[in-house]
Each structure stands twice: as structure tokens, then as C-alpha cells.
Amino acid sequence: DENTLFTSDSLINRIKADTAFADCSNLLFPAGNTAGLSLRDVGRLLPYHTNVQPDEAAAVLNYLKAEKEKEEKIFYPLIKSSQGTPNAGLFFFRRKPGNRCAVICPGGGFRYVGAIHEGFPLAMYLASQGINAFVIVYRVGGADIACRDLAQGVDFIFEHAAELKVSTKNYSLWGGSAGARMAAYLGSYSPTSFGGTTSQRPSAVIMQYTGHTDIGGQEPATYAVVGDADPIANPDTMEWRINQLKRSGVPTKFNLIHGISHGFGLGTRSPAEGWA
Numbered sequence: 462d463e464n465t466l467f468t469s470d471s472l473i474n475r476i477k478a479d480t481a482f483a484d485c486s487n488l489l490f491p492a493g494n495t496a497g498l499s500l501r502d503v504g505r506l507l508p509y510h511t512n513v514q515p516d517e518a519a520a521v522l523n524y525l526k527a528e529k530e531k532e533e534k535i536f537y538p539l540i541k542s543s544q545g546t547p548n549a550g551l552f553f554f555r556r557k558p559g560n561r562c563a564v565i566c567p568g569g570g571f572r573y574v575g576a577i578h579e580g581f582p583l584a585m586y587l588a589s590q591g592i593n594a595f596v597i598v599y600r601v602g603g604a605d606i607a608c609r610d611l612a613q614g615v616d617f618i619f620e621h622a623a624e625l626k627v628s629t630k631n632y633s634l635w636g637g638s639a640g641a642r643m644a645a646y647l648g649s650y651s652p653t654s655f656g657g658t659t660s661q662r663p664s665a666v667i668m669q670y671t672g673h674t675d676i677g678g679q680e681p682a683t684y685a686v687v688g689d690a691d692p693i694a695n696p697d698t699m700e701w702r703i704n705q706l707k708r709s710g711v712p713t714k715f716n717l718i719h720g721i722s723h724g725f726g727l728g729t730r731s732p733a734e735g736w737a
Contacts, residue, residue, distance in 0.1 A: 467522045469515035473498045481526040485536040487546055488598040491573035507575050509568065509638065509693070510724030512731045521581035539613050540600065549610045551617065554584040554594040558626035562593040564614060568638030568724065571607060574598045579637045582727040586737060593627040604642055611643050612657030619659045631664040638694065638724060641671035649677030670694040670723050674702055682712040686736050688721030
């Protein structure tokens with residue numbers, strides 16, 4: 462039934478087959494065998510992530526479907542395969558016309574893109590705060606190709622700002638793990654360094670749990686958050702970079718959360734809840 466709301470028990474393949482997602486179904490979830498899997502099992506597709514909340518995933522999918530049913534555009538392809546299937550694109554969680562915007566880069570070790578856990582829930586939260594939020598699903602394979610896709614996504618937003626009804630002034634980049642590296646690289650070097658045409662850097666970069674140490678010398682305001690039980694991103698490394706930026710005059714904040722591991726996403730029902 463097309464009118465039935467998704468729940469934790471909804472089959473992933475059934476969700477992907479819903480007509481609301483006809484133009485983006487392959488980018489909703491990480492690639493992999495989803496036969497017989499429900500949203501309760503979605504964590505199996507996200508090996509680098511923890512604190513995956515199936516009901517949260519259902520809520521964001523219902524939100525996107527409702528937007529589509531109101532004839533709102535929820536997805537903008539950036540790169541398509543020769544068969545016309547999108548290989549990269551932007552999901553749009555729109556809020557008040559003319560408000561500023563944010564681009565969220567989910568992580569996955571550049572092997573998959575965990576948008577269902579680390580992108581869409583955060584975007585829906587930011588939208589509830591009045592921010593027009595985009596989630597980029599980029600091509601996997603490494604930081605360079607991912608950053609190039611992100612630069613293309615930023616270009617798209619700048620070039621279509623009037624159509625999208627968003628302000629590009631003081632836009633922000635958000636990212637978790639591999640996605641945080643992407644946000645930081647474009648914050649340090651601007652989209653033009655990765656094939657884009659937009660020279661404007663973000664006004665802020667918000668980074669979750671990453672070992673990124675690069676400093677280009679022109680960093681925007683930076684917020685870093687990580688758990689003290691993270692086996693992948695060393696909290697000391699993140700704090701070191703934040704301290705280096707602070708010494709050079711960059712506005713910074715470092716948030717160390719006790720009792721949480723890597724890839725906690727929005728942090729719902731965990732010690733990290735409320736970090737954003």
C-alpha cells in the first residue's frame with residue numbers, strides 16, 4: 462500500500478521500490494544485498510557506524526515521502542551513469558525560503574555513504590531549526606573523488622539558489638568520519654580546489670569523529686565532536702587540531718562525549734544526544 466507509513470519492520474527493498482523514491486532509490490541506503498532485510502537490520506549495511514536507530518530511519522523516510530507527495534522536489538542528481546541512474550546527488554530538506562543552508566556529508570570510510578543514519582536524521586533536525594539542509598550522497602573510492610562531488614554539490618546550490626529558495630551566505634558544511642574530512646578539506650581550500658567554480662568557503666565546518674589533521678591556514682569556524690570510546694578516530698588527534706586552529710585565531714569548540722563510540726550520528730537515545 463503506497464499510503465502506508467514506513468516502520469522499523471518495513472522491508473528495505475519495499476522502501477526502495479516506493480514510487481516516491483523512483484529517481485533516487487539506489488542512493489537511500491549503502492549498496493549491498495538487502496534481500497529480506499528490514500529497517501531493523503539496516504545497521505548491517507553500516508559497519509563503521511553505531512547507535513543506528515531504525516525508527517529514526519523510518520521517520521526521515523516518511524518525511525521525504527510526504528514532501529514528495531506535496532510535489533516538493535526532494536532529490537537533485539549531480540552525476541548520472543550511462544544508464545541514467547544517479548551516482549551522486551543532493552537530498553533536500555527544505556525549510557523557510559531565504560534561510561541559510563547547510564550541506565551534510567555522511568561517512569562510511571569512502572567505501573559506503575551512511576546517509577540513512579548519519580545524513581538524513583541530522584538534516585531533518587537542522588530543518589527543524591530553520592536551516593535548509595542538503596545531504597550529499599557521493600561516489601565512493603577515496604577522498605579526492607568525494608571532495609570533487611561535494612564541490613559540484615556546492616556549485617549546484619550556488620547556481621540554483623534562487624530556484625531552491627536558499628541563502629548561500631554563511632553556508633555551513635557538516636560531516637561525520639570520512640564526511641568530516643570532506644567538509645574540512647573544502648573549508649580549508651574552498652570548492653575551487655576540487656574542481657568547483659565556487660570560491661566562497663563555508664562560514665563554519667562541523668566535524669564528527671575523524672582523524673583529519675590537515676590545516677591549510679584559512680580555516681573557518683570549526684566545531685569538533687567525538688566520543689571517548691571511539692576506536693577509529695582518536696579524540697586526542699581531534700583536540701590537537703582544534704587547539705592548533707584556536708591558536709591561529711579560528712573560533713573553535715571541542716566536545717568530548719563520554720561513553721560513546723564511533724559513528725553515532727545524531728546521537729539519539731545515547732550519551733551524544735543533543736550534540737548538534
